[in-house]
Amino acid sequence: MSISLASWAMGLDVGSVAAKGVLLRDGEWVARAMIATGWDPAEAGRRLRAELTDSVGMDLELPRVVATGYGRNAVEANGRVTEISCHALGARRLFGDGVRTILDIGGQDSKVIALDRSGNVANFLMNDKCAAGTGRFLQNMAVMLGCSLSDFSSLSEDLEPHGISSMCTVFAESEVVGLLARGVDKNALALGLLDAVASRAEGMMRRLGLQPEVVFTGGVSQSRNLRALLEKRLNLPVRVSEDSQYAGALGAALLATRKTTRRRRRDEDAPK
Amino acid sequence: MHDVEKIFEKMSAALPEGPVRIKEAVEAGRKVVGCYCAFTPYEVIRAAGAIPVSLCSTSEKPIAAGEEHLPRNLCPLIKASYGFGLTDTCPYFHFCDLVIGETTCDGKKKMYELLDRLRPTYVMQLPQIVSEEAVESWRHEIKLLARHLEETLGTAITEEALRREIRWRNEERKVMNELYELSRLCPPPLSGRELHLVNEFFKVGFGEEAYLNKVRELTRCLRENYEAGQRRVSDEKRRIIVTGCPTGKSVEKVFHAIEENGGVIVAFENCGGVKPSYELVDEALPPYEALAHKYLGIPCSCMSPNGKRLKLLEDLVAEYEADGVVDLILQACHTYAVESFLVHETARASGIPCITVETDYYQGDVEQLSTRMGAFVEMMGI
Numbered sequence: 024m025s026i027s028l029a030s031w032a033m034g035l036d037v038g039s040v041a042a043k044g045v046l047l048r049d050g051e052w053v054a055r056a057m058i059a060t061g062w063d064p065a066e067a068g069r070r071l072r073a074e075l076t077d078s079v080g081m082d083l084e085l086p087r088v089v090a091t092g093y094g095r096n097a098v099e100a101n102g103r104v105t106e107i108s109c110h111a112l113g114a115r116r117l118f119g120d121g122v123r124t125i126l127d128i129g130g131q132d133s134k135v136i137a138l139d140r141s142g143n144v145a146n147f148l149m150n151d152k153c154a155a156g157t158g159r160f161l162q163n164m165a166v167m168l169g170c171s172l173s174d175f176s177s178l179s180e181d182l183e184p185h186g187i188s189s190m191c192t193v194f195a196e197s198e199v200v201g202l203l204a205r206g207v208d209k210n211a212l213a214l215g216l217l218d219a220v221a222s223r224a225e226g227m228m229r230r231l232g233l234q235p236e237v238v239f240t241g242g243v244s245q246s247r248n249l250r251a252l253l254e255k256r257l258n259l260p261v262r263v264s265e266d267s268q269y270a271g272a273l274g275a276a277l278l279a280t281r282k283t284t285r286r287r288r289r290d291e292d293a294p295k
Numbered sequence: 296m297h298d299v300e301k302i303f304e305k306m307s308a309a310l311p312e313g314p315v316r317i318k319e320a321v322e323a324g325r326k327v328v329g330c331y332c333a334f335t336p337y338e339v340i341r342a343a344g345a346i347p348v349s350l351c352s353t354s355e356k357p358i359a360a361g362e363e364h365l366p367r368n369l370c371p372l373i374k375a376s377y378g379f380g381l382t383d384t385c386p387y388f389h390f391c392d393l394v395i396g397e398t399t400c401d402g403k404k405k406m407y408e409l410l411d412r413l414r415p416t417y418v419m420q421l422p423q424i425v426s427e428e429a430v431e432s433w434r435h436e437i438k439l440l441a442r443h444l445e446e447t448l449g450t451a452i453t454e455e456a457l458r459r460e461i462r463w464r465n466e467e468r469k470v471m472n473e474l475y476e477l478s479r480l481c482p483p484p485l486s487g488r489e490l491h492l493v494n495e496f497f498k499v500g501f502g503e504e505a506y507l508n509k510v511r512e513l514t515r516c517l518r519e520n521y522e523a524g525q526r527r528v529s530d531e532k533r534r535i536i537v538t539g540c541p542t543g544k545s546v547e548k549v550f551h552a553i554e555e556n557g558g559v560i561v562a563f564e565n566c567g568g569v570k571p572s573y574e575l576v577d578e579a580l581p582p583y584e585a586l587a588h589k590y591l592g593i594p595c596s597c598m599s600p601n602g603k604r605l606k607l608l609e610d611l612v613a614e615y616e617a618d619g620v621v622d623l624i625l626q627a628c629h630t631y632a633v634e635s636f637l638v639h640e641t642a643r644a645s646g647i648p649c650i651t652v653e654t655d656y657y658q659g660d661v662e663q664l665s666t667r668m669g670a671f672v673e674m675m676g677i
């Protein structure tokens with residue numbers, strides 16, 4: 024069976040924790056893969072490529088590949104684009120053209136991207152300096168509470184969240200220990216931790232001038248409780264998708280379907 | 296084609312020679328005066344027969360030492376300046392007879408009080424508004440500086456010498472401005488990192504003509520090569536203007552992040568770029584008055600109000616056909632951080648995006664900077 028190479032496009036999103044890949048054929052999503060990045064992002068990229076091509080069951084030679092994410096420069100690819108632009112493109116594909124605000128909370132970082140009406144990135148904010156408000160923060164807190172991250176999705180919404188004053192992982196840890204010792208309800212505390220994350224995210228979104236529709240992506244978006252707390256704070260519906268962890272890779276794959284990458288600067292100056 | 300790469304290599308190789316040349320000058324009996332800021336009137340120091348040198352202030356190395364005496368949440372430039380003195384690791388500080396400071400931002404002027412214990416530090420009282428009275432008071436301050444130099448260095452500053460040095464310093468500014476203006480070309484003939492290298496090279500020239508000639512030669516060669524069709528920078532690069540806190544070695548990471556991710560810096564509005572050099576001293580005015588006008592006119596964020604900086608930025612955006620503005624803020628620099636809001640407004644009015652990057656001298660954020668700058672450049676079109 025002969026395959027026209029031009030119709031295949033691959034996006035690789037090599038993050039600090041997980042590496043995700045998406046394969047498109049004629050612009051349609053045909054395969055996905057996710058692996059742990061491990062120590063070697065270049066190797067993670069190679070493995071992802073192999074998994075994706077294997078999964079379509081043919082010896083695909085060279086689709087166009089665009090890499091994104093923290094490891095994008097280490098991975099073999101035809102183009103490299105930051106996760107901000109890829110995420111924006113991917114989120115629009117997943118959620119439709121109405122998306123204006125993207126909240127992404129991953130394992131190590133969080134970001135907010137504001138899109139204009141045409142879907143261009145209008146502004147963005149990244150928190151990548153500390154673990155506050157990220158998946159890692161919640162992971163650490165889950166350990167402190169003796170539960171797992173998935174429990175943060177099934178808390179009763181009738182409980183009043185117990186306020187947490189510190190978002191720094193180190194300080195929050197001792198605060199949680201103290202509160203548990205004082206007999207504060209574990210579930211209320213868990214909700215309080217999630218609400219602290221929601222509050223931080225709200226602050227970031229408001230700084231960019233929060234516009235609906237709001238979508239929530241990244242590993243942490245799978246927490247039903249966090250999403251509910253966000254909706255309450257923003258007084259707006261917050262959309263999530265099971266595929267949202269692939270938003271970056273999907274955006275990269277969509278970029279790979281384009282024949283040329285960057286336009287020459289001068290061309291844009293030509294009258295429209 | 297001229298071999299411009301060779302010129303850059305030579306400039307880069309000349310940087311470490313600076314301290315040796317100052318040591319030799321001192322051994323030959325010359326006086327050396329240490330300076331930190333763009334407000335220091337080099338002309339007066341030179342007219343007194345001394346060599347003004349720019350003291351080290353842009354490395355993370357002495358910061359820990361500086362923090363032994365200074366609070367941590369102070370701008371890294373101030374902590375580094377002081378730390379260099381304290382650890383005696385800035386060769387220029389080591390060789391200088393006195394230091395000149397100005398009452399610019401709060402952190403700096405208070406730091407000078409401590410620095411004075413390490414080396415005699417003369418602080419000029421800088422007015423922070425531009426008005427007739429302020430110019431008069433600044434003119435008086437410059438005269439006081441002249442008197443102080445005459446007394447401590449045992450020399451006399453003649454009007455003739457002052458006029459001569461004003462002409463020479465103007466010549467230096469003109470040469471640098473000519474180089475800067477090359478980047479109005481689309482694409483520019485050199486990168487921002489190369490511009491920055493030339494700035495550093497110029498600083499270790501200590502006013503010597505040979506060094507200025509090297510810059511002249513570079514400008515000429517770049518222009519002639521460009522006319523002959525040489526393109527050293529791709530025309531796909533987005534044209535970026537950097538503004539904000541002073542540039543320097545440890546923030547080169549930001550320039551790197553911009554230029555490794557699809558951008559090219561066409562102008563630095565900062566100190567270490569256009570800000571201190573775009574206006575000349577009026578040679579027709581009486582010298583002290585002329586100096587007062589020029590220096591008080593530097594649009595530093597310590598000035599209030601400082602609309603002139605925004606005007607300069609607006610002009611640069613137009614003249615250099617910029618696609619975006621990167622607002623560089625050193626952690627804990629309040630004055631530039633507050634002006635960020637106005638910088639964003641100015642960029643918006645010019646119809647181009649702007650991003651504020653807050654950083655310090657440590658190199659721990661290079662990865663984040665790369666993503667941040669990359670995404671910013673992509674906002675101008677992928």
Ligand code: SF4
Pocket residue numbers: 331332333334399400540541566593595596597
């Ligand atoms: S930014 Fe202001 S205080 Fe800093 S060096 Fe320039 S003129 Fe001096």
Ligand code: SF4
Pocket residue numbers: 370371372373399400401402403540541596597625627628629630631
């Ligand atoms: S960068 Fe800001 S805080 Fe630092 S010395 Fe200059 S004006 Fe002062």
